[in-house]
């Protein structure tokens with residue numbers, strides 16, 4: 001298969017076969033006929049592969065077969081109902097179909113001129129999603145200076161926000177003079193690792209963590225104010241606060257309204273990282289998550305976590321798109337065009353770090369249309385119910401302590417730290433389940449993040465029996 005037009009038939013047959021293989025794979029996961037994690041020594045998969053590519057092209061069906069023989073058994077199955085580690089990665093037939101069509105159309109949408117419909121569809125679907133989540137008008141493309149963009153990851157959204165904040169805080173000086181160690185990013189210890197990473201990559205150096213409110217994992221607004229004042233006295237320039245709505249450790253939500261007030265007063269950019277929890281705001285009962293978001297300069301959710309959308313699909317909004325584009329726009333002659341000159345079009349290359357980009361909007365469009373908001377809400381409610389069920393089982397069991405339970409996340413520990421660690425070790429050795437060990441308040445805990453569309457009530461009970469049996473086996 002070497003050409004797009006001459007050998008269409010093998011492609012059609014291979015796509016049919018791929019769909020059958022995927023349907024069979026999803027069925028096997030639903031029936032728990034596959035383990036969650038592979039039993040593999042490091043290097044085993046590499047050793048099973050040839051040392052170099054073939055000289056002559058091979059048929060697609062053979063490559064597909066090898067995928068299922070060699071690659072699939074060596075994977076961790078993130079869609080497995082007993083996969084409870086990290087955070088879920090979304091998936092659905094609509095998302096997979098969109099990826100196929102996107103790849104087939106093979107468009108590179110770096111500017112409006114290189115894919116007008118790709119750009120405009122992205123503007124429309126990010127507006128759709130902003131409205132569905134109840135986000136402020138100022139994040140919409142239809143507003144004066146706002147708009148949404150699809151990034152590859154929440155990490156990219158934080159980095160882009162940091163760069164825009166640097167631009168604003170330095171009045172553009174940063175572009176010519178670098179950061180000269182002057183600008184500051186504020187976060188808590190609970191912020192995702194991508195936040196200190198963004199500070200590092202953007203040249204801000206190590207970002208000191210702002211303390212949390214006593215007994216919580218939420219940023220302390222007074223401590224933030226004090227930190228900003230101290231930095232100003234020392235000659236530094238506060239640039240950005242990265243708040244989290246749904247931390248990775250315990251799904252804690254920073255006090256956005258208080259932080260927003262401080263950021264407004266101080267002229268500091270506020271980015272809200274709602275990578276995991278954000279989609280829950282599709283449901284009115286969870287919209288409190290975003291209380292205070294009106295003052296944010298940017299906000300991001302990972303549709304690819306909790307919105308039945310395959311990775312990558314992070315949706316980021318800003319109320320100050322000019323800061324993004326002024327910070328990042330560099331226009332050599334080969335990117336000049338009349339449409340850009342008019343200022344009437346969006347060129348997404350200036351909203352992200354890379355120049356090129358796939359047509360990202362099709363996936364979000366397919367997912368929102370195929371599920372409808374009602375379908376997406378009921379998926380979230382299903383997962384929240386499954387997490388409630390698991391949390392209830394944990395809370396009622398002697399020898400277990402429910403540490404926190406919010407949305408789809410259940411964090412728990414055993415009666416002693418030694419037993420928690422031993423149970424974590426036993427669970428890590430069980431290919432039928434995967435959880436993530438965590439540290440909460442300096443003590444070991446276990447995190448179970450619910451979100452596989454294949455998890456049923458019976459599946460929760462199976463997961464619970466596995467956890468309980470491993471716990472009982474601990475001395």
Ligand SMILES: *Cc1c(COP(=O)(O)O)cnc(C)c1O
Nearest residue numbers: 153154155192246248273275276
């Ligand atoms: C998952 C997560 C991230 C990282 O997301 P990527 O898309 O992998 O960069 C960042 N922040 C929070 C709160 C998360 O839940």
